[in-house]
Amino acid sequence: MRKLIFTTLVFFFSTDFIWANEEENPIGILFPQAEFLNHYTARIPFKVIDQLIVVEAEFLNKKGNFIIDTGAERLILNKVHFPKGKRLTKKRKEMTGVTRIVDQPYERKLSEFILHNLNLKNKKSDVIDLSHIEKSKKMHLLGIIGYNILKDYEVFIDLYLNQITLSRVDKRGNKLDDKVYAEEVSDTLDFDLRKHTIVVSGFVNNEKVRFALDTGAEFNQLNKKIDKKILEKFRPIKHLSMVGAGNKKIRVLAGKLYDFRLNERIGVGPMYTIVTNLRKMSEAYGTYVDGVIGYEFLKYKRTIINYKKEKLYFIKSPIFSP
Amino acid sequence: MILFLTFCISVSLFAQKKTQGYRIEGDEVVFVFDKRDYKEVTHGLSQHRKSIDDTAIAIEMIAVAGKFNNWSEDEWIMTKIDENRYELRKKMADFTDEFSWEFKFVINEEYWAEPEGDIENLSKAKRKGKDLNVYNLKMYTAYISENGNAKFFLKGYQQAEKVILSGSFNKWNEELFEMKKAEDGWYLTLQLRPDVYEYKFIVDNIWITDEANPNQKENEFGGYNSLIDIKAYYTFTLSGYKDAKNVMLAGSFNDWSKDGFKMSKTEEGWEISILLSSGKHQYKFIVDQDWILDPNNPIKEYDYKGNVNSVCMVR
Numbered sequence: 001m002r003k004l005i006f007t008t009l010v011f012f013f014s015t016d017f018i019w020a021n022e023e024e025n026p027i028g029i030l031f032p033q034a035e036f037l038n039h040y041t042a043r044i045p046f047k048v049i050d051q052l053i054v055v056e057a058e059f060l061n062k063k064g065n066f067i068i069d070t071g072a073e074r075l076i077l078n079k080v081h082f083p084k085g086k087r088l089t090k091k092r093k094e095m096t097g098v099t100r101i102v103d104q105p106y107e108r109k110l111s112e113f114i115l116h117n118l119n120l121k122n123k124k125s126d127v128i129d130l131s132h133i134e135k136s137k138k139m140h141l142l143g144i145i146g147y148n149i150l151k152d153y154e155v156f157i158d159l160y161l162n163q164i165t166l167s168r169v170d171k172r173g174n175k176l177d178d179k180v181y182a183e184e185v186s187d188t189l190d191f192d193l194r195k196h197t198i199v200v201s202g203f204v205n206n207e208k209v210r211f212a213l214d215t216g217a218e219f220n221q222l223n224k225k226i227d228k229k230i231l232e233k234f235r236p237i238k239h240l241s242m243v244g245a246g247n248k249k250i251r252v253l254a255g256k257l258y259d260f261r262l263n264e265r266i267g268v269g270p271m272y273t274i275v276t277n278l279r280k281m282s283e284a285y286g287t288y289v290d291g292v293i294g295y296e297f298l299k300y301k302r303t304i305i306n307y308k309k310e311k312l313y314f315i316k317s318p319i320f321s322p
Numbered sequence: 323m324i325l326f327l328t329f330c331i332s333v334s335l336f337a338q339k340k341t342q343g344y345r346i347e348g349d350e351v352v353f354v355f356d357k358r359d360y361k362e363v364t365h366g367l368s369q370h371r372k373s374i375d376d377t378a379i380a381i382e383m384i385a386v387a388g389k390f391n392n393w394s395e396d397e398w399i400m401t402k403i404d405e406n407r408y409e410l411r412k413k414m415a416d417f418t419d420e421f422s423w424e425f426k427f428v429i430n431e432e433y434w435a436e437p438e439g440d441i442e443n444l445s446k447a448k449r450k451g452k453d454l455n456v457y458n459l460k461m462y463t464a465y466i467s468e469n470g471n472a473k474f475f476l477k478g479y480q481q482a483e484k485v486i487l488s489g490s491f492n493k494w495n496e497e498l499f500e501m502k503k504a505e506d507g508w509y510l511t512l513q514l515r516p517d518v519y520e521y522k523f524i525v526d527n528i529w530i531t532d533e534a535n536p537n538q539k540e541n542e543f544g545g546y547n548s549l550i551d552i553k554a555y556y557t558f559t560l561s562g563y564k565d566a567k568n569v570m571l572a573g574s575f576n577d578w579s580k581d582g583f584k585m586s587k588t589e590e591g592w593e594i595s596i597l598l599s600s601g602k603h604q605y606k607f608i609v610d611q612d613w614i615l616d617p618n619n620p621i622k623e624y625d626y627k628g629n630v631n632s633v634c635m636v637r
Contacts, residue, residue: 035626036626037624037625037626038626038628045601045602062542063540063542064542138493138494140542160621160635161602161621161633161635162601162602162635162637163602179624179628180624181623181624182622182623182624182630182631183620183621183622183623219392237392237393237394237395254392254393255392256392256394272392316620318620318621
């Protein structure tokens, strides 16, 4: 681990945003591999690249990848492919993307789903240079899909079947389709939505903790300023050098966090975790948190997020028993 | 918020080097530690370097530490095979990442064995272009094997000096997979995990597609990459139903055909193995005309007609 160099990227949301507001020709992110379930639900297969959830997509006639990131406030477009200031408009005759899926029996419905339900009408997006991620992960990265896109759906992140299910919800958070999951929900948990951040309360060593659930976190993080009793349950393995924002080198401790419980019934772990100063992170999340749980948590828990109801639902994993 | 782990690596390569530290057998990765392969160890946070002979370390325990287990020194404990060799078997499916992992061997939870010599899969740790003077072993799910499941052949190009096979199976590495010259062209056989891969040949620094392969995909540069779909055998079993006359398997892989795959009777019930593409497949069993879910598989999904089907994952 000492051989590795960590880079933390802190996205500061820029004021340069672009609007997608063509009333008649809504712009959609097109997922060529999506499986259309019914009118308001689609399943999109993803790949895990360096513990990040990556979906294949097409956007404004460009093909590439998007990272699914509940820690990002809104849609982020890669400046390399979408130069700043360009208006996101598109003429109907240029919409060639849909014709590529002619082999699919439900092509018409799929295009409808994309046009009517995953359009970016009145959605803000940030344009940021993401070329360093492209280089280190060797992928063609169009952008990052964040909270302002995901919040209109119930989002099932399934690291067993490697797919994300997006199911449109109404204002109250009720799904517009009823036949979405054939497997039973095994547990339900309330969370707090603070700005765009999913804050989950739980216990470590019987002390209360507040963790942000962030699908863009490669590793779990624990704030080093946290109560000593909680740190007792952290078992260090190695020191790491990390390069933080502004290329400043910091030392962190990597190890495993034991005994994390969401409530009396649900325990998770042990989870690989790094201990670091989360002050900067808290600014980006818009709220103070004791730690961040991401891929490590989702690996154990097939998790459904409902932003409107502020609830998480869990479906049993055949690999890890609760 | 995204926490990115980046490590700049340069893989130094020469022809005919050996792959050290692991081999792949079927769907298993076998980590192999042979103490004769190592001369030096490092230990402590300051990475003191010592000769194995000087320290006269009595090996009590060898562990595999890598990116896949957060470099834990005491979790993946190896089994002693003989005087010099230790092994540890892991299922391929346990490795969730797509391409490669770096790893090392740890002796007695303390000493990190330092690989050296003509090793193909050596990866040099660097920071901002500066050498850190340490190496990790690198494991690819794709590797060269004469008995591999993916044969690549490029006809002609007899005048070329060097032909490299590069693709999504090795993060488009431009050096790793050098093709071998034959009378009629260039060839190489790889062992790959089930998936759909994109690839190209690099003929003396010129990137070309595989002309013999009609399956192509447009890439981000406006050109095309060749596509190869690596499939794997998957065995479906149904316990019981011993009085049934006929049991069929139907699924998304055969367009839900009622008479495509006939299952064979076994002592426990019924069984069939079929070749499947990677990823998710929906299926059901047809027991004497009755469509049933797989009673031993908790994973199921609705299809777009509202039916519930069993689901399997090939990876």
